[in-house]
Amino acid sequence: MIKNWINRHLQVIQQVLVRMRLHGWSTLMMCGVIGVTLCLPSLFYIATDNLNRLASDIQTQSPISLFLKLNATQAEIQSIERQLKGDEHITSYHLVTKDQAWQKMQKTGAGNTVASNIVNTLDKNPLPDAFFITPASNTPEAISQLQSSLQALNGVDKALIDSQWIKRLNGLLQLGNKMVLVLASLLAFALVAVIGNTIRMQILTQLAEIEVSQLIGATKSFIRCPFLYAGALYGLGGGLIACLLLWTMVSFFNSTVVQIAAEYGSQFAISNQSLVLNLFIVLTATAIGWLAAYFAVNSALVTYH
Amino acid sequence: MSIIQFDQVSKRYQASNDVLSQVSFTIKAGELVFVTGRSGAGKSTLLKLVAAIERPSTGTVLVNNQNVSQLRAAALPYLRRKFGLVFQDHKLLYDRNCFQNIALPLHINGLTGTEANKRIRAALDKVGLLHKEKAMPITLSGGEQQRLAIARAVVSRPSILIADEPTGNLDATYAADIMSLFSAFQQVGVTVIVATHDADTMTEHHNNVLHLQAGKLIQTLAPIPAWTNESQANIL
Numbered sequence: 001m002i003k004n005w006i007n008r009h010l011q012v013i014q015q016v017l018v019r020m021r022l023h024g025w026s027t028l029m030m031c032g033v034i035g036v037t038l039c040l041p042s043l044f045y046i047a048t049d050n051l052n053r054l055a056s057d058i059q060t061q062s063p064i065s066l067f068l069k070l071n072a073t074q075a076e077i078q079s080i081e082r083q084l085k086g087d088e089h090i091t092s093y094h095l096v097t098k099d100q101a102w103q104k105m106q107k108t109g110a111g112n113t114v115a116s117n118i119v120n121t122l123d124k125n126p127l128p129d130a131f132f133i134t135p136a137s138n139t140p141e142a143i144s145q146l147q148s149s150l151q152a153l154n155g156v157d158k159a160l161i162d163s164q165w166i167k168r169l170n171g172l173l174q175l176g177n178k179m180v181l182v183l184a185s186l187l188a189f190a191l192v193a194v195i196g197n198t199i200r201m202q203i204l205t206q207l208a209e210i211e212v213s214q215l216i217g218a219t220k221s222f223i224r225c226p227f228l229y230a231g232a233l234y235g236l237g238g239g240l241i242a243c244l245l246l247w248t249m250v251s252f253f254n255s256t257v258v259q260i261a262a263e264y265g266s267q268f269a270i271s272n273q274s275l276v277l278n279l280f281i282v283l284t285a286t287a288i289g290w291l292a293a294y295f296a297v298n299s300a301l302v303t304y305h
Numbered sequence: 306m307s308i309i310q311f312d313q314v315s316k317r318y319q320a321s322n323d324v325l326s327q328v329s330f331t332i333k334a335g336e337l338v339f340v341t342g343r344s345g346a347g348k349s350t351l352l353k354l355v356a357a358i359e360r361p362s363t364g365t366v367l368v369n370n371q372n373v374s375q376l377r378a379a380a381l382p383y384l385r386r387k388f389g390l391v392f393q394d395h396k397l398l399y400d401r402n403c404f405q406n407i408a409l410p411l412h413i414n415g416l417t418g419t420e421a422n423k424r425i426r427a428a429l430d431k432v433g434l435l436h437k438e439k440a441m442p443i444t445l446s447g448g449e450q451q452r453l454a455i456a457r458a459v460v461s462r463p464s465i466l467i468a469d470e471p472t473g474n475l476d477a478t479y480a481a482d483i484m485s486l487f488s489a490f491q492q493v494g495v496t497v498i499v500a501t502h503d504a505d506t507m508t509e510h511h512n513n514v515l516h517l518q519a520g521k522l523i524q525t526l527a528p529i530p531a532w533t534n535e536s537q538a539n540i541l
Contacts, residue, residue, distance in 0.1 A: 007417050009414070010418060020488075188540060208398055208399075209400075209409075212396045213413060214382075215358060215390060216386070216409070216457075217383065217385035217410070217413055217414075218382060218413040219379070220382075222382075
């Protein structure tokens, strides 16, 4: 019973593959269309995903600067340091005293005429003691919460972060994610239409077979079966082509991106090596193909009786 | 034992007169029955009602004591597999060879492999087309195509064989061949129902006749002697 069932399905797949090979060129074009269509939202996704990655890199590199009041006492500094040590929202911190900062400024100013002029006109150290803090979390909410709690500490003049900038970037990235979603949905709909149409054409060439089969006792699932496989195979082929195209394009872009990143002293490169993404593309494409075929066949099946 | 029973069956297509009206009859298992009448008398409709391709407008159709109208749509394919159907226009598939044409009902029944191949060759042999198993149907003569259609109808060993005008376009020799095929199936226990407008064909056989005129059953004879039609003709 089960052996018969498997046999039959293998036979159907074989039959579908033979038919596809018979029309090899149009099959390839069909898979190509699906592949290119899938490529668009995927590229967009890879772009926002990588920007996200880049952004969180930058965020982890940007600590909160905690400037103390100019008249902060040594006791106050120690008390602040104790509290920083005990705070679990903070990964690390380091203290730069006003003297260290002053020396550093004079040193950097030595090679620069404008800066050294400024340093020379100052007769006393205008710099405050400062803590540079790396927050444990990168989310804008957590960072601004941490900022306000630090601001409230005794002896603190200003807790500075560029939170506006992070918020804006995150907002843009969220917008990008939404656009990926919308684009993907629209193109998925287009794919259903395109694949459905192709399957409908195939149904037209096999109307006689469908009619006879129904008349002599074929169930609807029997008739649907080869078309569902055809749709799923188109989707599978398209998905694989999409993965191949993405891989090629990303490698193509990457040679340049790596160069640019190197200019900025970064080791950044676009990644799409995520197996999950590739698997997702292939499975989604297969599912879309299957679904499109299902709709197409169902509308072609006449109910006798 | 009755295998098919019609009780006060009428069939009307949308916005038309009754194609069949108030038809009642019983067919016993193993009988050879002719459905006669002119074109448009309702023969094809009657066969479609028997084969559960159409549903009666009123009345009940029982097949194997099952009420066809009350069957779920999903159960109909399984009922249809009890029938072997020979269509008026053959409905052969011209994109595949004879062997593959005959294989279709077996595949529908879930039968593949060597057992299926054996049955296909047996069916082709029965209708005398074994040597043409690789031929495409379009290359066959009208009579051969009809025999191929019969082979496809019997390959899954149905208990009821239904043929709509199987000798319609054939000359007398071919027609006689085909009718003797049907007799042969009846002799091995298959119930055979044949629609024909050709009175000659049926008078050669002493069988049950359902004669339709404008959708009404006006004659159920069982069995008719060969001379009946002649003597009627003489009187008229």
